[in-house]
Amino acid sequence: MWKLFNLIFPSRCPSCDRLTDSLKYAPFCIDCWQLLTHNPDTKRCRTCGIALPPDYDFKCITCIKESPHYRKIYVFGDYEGALKAAINLLKFEKVRRLSRPLGRLLSCLPLPPVDVILPVPLSKERLILRGFNQSHLLSHSLSRNFSIPLEPNILIKPRDIQPQSLLSRANRLKNPKGAFSVISPGSELLHRRVLVVDDVMTTGATINECARVLLRAGVREVYGAVLARTKSD
Numbered sequence: 515m516w517k518l519f520n521l522i523f524p525s526r527c528p529s530c531d532r533l534t535d536s537l538k539y540a541p542f543c544i545d546c547w548q549l550l551t552h553n554p555d556t557k558r559c560r561t562c563g564i565a566l567p568p569d570y571d572f573k574c575i576t577c578i579k580e581s582p583h584y585r586k587i588y589v590f591g592d593y594e595g596a597l598k599a600a601i602n603l604l605k606f607e608k609v610r611r612l613s614r615p616l617g618r619l620l621s622c623l624p625l626p627p628v629d630v631i632l633p634v635p636l637s638k639e640r641l642i643l644r645g646f647n648q649s650h651l652l653s654h655s656l657s658r659n660f661s662i663p664l665e666p667n668i669l670i671k672p673r674d675i676q677p678q679s680l681l682s683r684a685n686r687l688k689n690p691k692g693a694f695s696v697i698s699p700g701s702e703l704l705h706r707r708v709l710v711v712d713d714v715m716t717t718g719a720t721i722n723e724c725a726r727v728l729l730r731a732g733v734r735e736v737y738g739a740v741l742a743r744t745k746s747d
């Protein structure tokens with residue numbers, strides 16, 4: 515089947531440049547996709563999920579200094595290699611079909627029991643430009659796989675802010691402040707445990723700001739699940 519597919523739509527794996535041999539993971543080849551495995555032994559901060567330097571055991575210095583609003587962020591892998599290529603293809607080249615296999619990767623994480631899943635929202639302007647919210651697509655898989663309700667319209671981003679990737683660390687920490695709102699917080703959120711889903715995380719300031727407004731709206735606990743975390747914040 516994939517041979518026929520490749521004859522009609524020849525594509526190369528963005529990671530190894532060989533011809534794609536899989537419909538399921540296209541344009542990635544099976545070998546490169548199978549390298550994308552969650553390594554539970556990677557030493558990460560138990561709160562924010564950043565890769566820890568060798569002399570740290572549990573938490574990074576940032577989380578030791580000040581606990582974030584969220585309980586913990588679960589990270590699938592580092593933002594590099596095939597994982598980075600796959601996320602960027604989904605997000606910037608709009609290869610939407612990758613959201614399913616990428617969503618399945620998130621489902622491999624040892625997630626805590628939660629009552630509701632919320633994707634990190636995009637502003638209306640950004641949503642119109644991109645045509646979809648990648649975090650919403652990823653959340654679908656998690657919601658299906660674990661039978662947890664997905665509520666994509668409760669947490670909103672009323673205005674656009676500068677992309678975090680273009681800012682210095684100091685500005686990345688400040689930038690998402692006030693960017694999110696909770697609309698009609700009702701029984702869906704009150705005293706519930708919430709999982710906020712995003713594709714890439716740098717400082718964690720975005721999920722932390724989501725957690726802040728969610729806790730203020732009556733949520734009991736906020737956790738995060740992200741596909742990839744940058745190695746330094």
Ligand SMILES: [Zn+2]
Nearest residue numbers: 527530543546
């Ligand atoms: Zn490959």
Ligand SMILES: [Zn+2]
Nearest residue numbers: 559562574577
């Ligand atoms: Zn940390």
